[in-house]
Amino acid sequence: MLYFLDLAWNGLVFGAMYALMAVGLTLVYGLLRILHIAHAAVYALGAYMAVVVANGSGNIALGIVAAAAAASLVGVAIYRLLYQPLLDHPPYVAMIASIGLLVFMEDGFRITFGEQGLTFLRNPYPTQVHELAGLSVNTVQIVIIVMATVCLIGLALFTTRTRIGIGWRATVSDPVMATSFGVSAIKVRYLNFAIGSALAGLAGAFIALLNNFVEPTMGFVVSYKALAVIVLGGLGNLLGTLIASVALGLAESYGTIFVGGLLDRDAIAFLFLIVVLIIRPQGLAGIKAV
């Protein structure tokens, strides 16, 4: 029994991480209809930034702030320099460019920081183990879950209670109408990339803390899983994305144990995706696709 709870806890931690990644992706998709694969490069950038700044300054908190800030800036730059000029072309053009950017940035990390990856010089948190209702959990795992919850609730409040947030949602559901009511679609897009990328940077920083390790290819598989999550969630649907993140985290966690002999962890995630899509082509929480 305890074993099952352990698996559930692990699944939840990964689910929280996928959620932080996927929120940005699903918002980009909702706004621009682009599958923003380079989002994973932003995530890896956050992870590298956290390690480099934390090791340089000796302060992990500073590293995390730097990760979010750098990710946010790069995210906005990607929109401005790459996606904005491509908006009039079919969406696959931007998607291929995005894959190219991911390959480019990942290889850039490899060349700059080396093939072996980096570790934190001083990171006591993953080995601080606590007892929680009979489960042994470490500090980073708790922080990931708390932070994901806070960020997502904050985002929910922001998009429902503030003027800018409501304008944001209005633009996602009907850009023309929102513009005619005086919402600046351009500002909304910048805001979207700034916030979504910052969350991805945070996710990267915390995964770096959890594993005490960053490597050049860390974003690669995660990027496609985050895509799987937003498709499962019904593309552009926030609530669906959250449900799908946790569901995927749990499916992977249990799947590795029960069908691990037949498929590896990444294949399980996609098998789950394909099975769900065959049953519900519009995603877990989506309305019938247009």
Next chain:
Amino acid sequence: MSAYGYSVMAVMGLNVMLAVSLNMITGLCGQFSLGHAAFYGAGAYAAASFATAGAALPLSLVAGIVVSSLLGIVVGFASLRLRHDFLAVTTIGVSFLFVGFVRKQLWLGGEMGLGKIPPSGLGSQGNALLILACTLATVAFSLYVHRSWMGFGFRAVGDDEETARSIGIPVSLYKLVAFTLGTAIAGLAGGLYAYFTQFVVPDSFGFIVSVVLMAMVVIGGTGSTLGVAAAAIILTLLPEVFRFMNEYRLLIFGGLLVLVMRFAPGGLAGLGRGGLAILRGR
């Protein structure tokens, strides 16, 4: 020609076959597939297994074609239910699923792959010529399909499914046919690859290969057989020319992809058309 020359020619031929066959699915019929390497791999593994069991060259190649196109029909059925971006992500899934599955199968050699595939008996020159012949046949077939009524149907489905259906084009059937043809050719390429290298490992058919193939199609200009074939040749030769920069191969590839998409979203075919228009003084 040297042995090196033949091997470059063989790889170039295989890439042209794969890119042109993907172009049938994606360029003509508009079904975005990011899992083409999985079909290539299925063909390679099937042919390798048959060859190792003692089957003759033609039989192994046919086995590769059959296994790959069966898999293609299954994914084709998924394309009937899923549209556009959903299909793109699902085919990414197929790519990962294939590699994840093969890795864990001991009877397919697992991580180590299948080695000791018997030689085709044609020698390296014969292999390269066989591949070249298949490549030319593929290009000719693709050009023929493009001009045929079915090619018109494919393009109609790619442009606008609803309209195609309303003028009586059997959309579902055509999608399935496009997937079957495209994946069958990929399977043939896989079989030829297995005989050419005599050694297959899961990583040769990973997602990045699917991306490179899609890059060939998009850089060549989706829908244009000759543009895609040219892009496949250029993208195969480029790493050979820049071999001294091998360390930065992926960096250059990624950067090139970004730049081409950013400044020439129509690909080579788009540039070609633009150039012609300027020559004609428009």
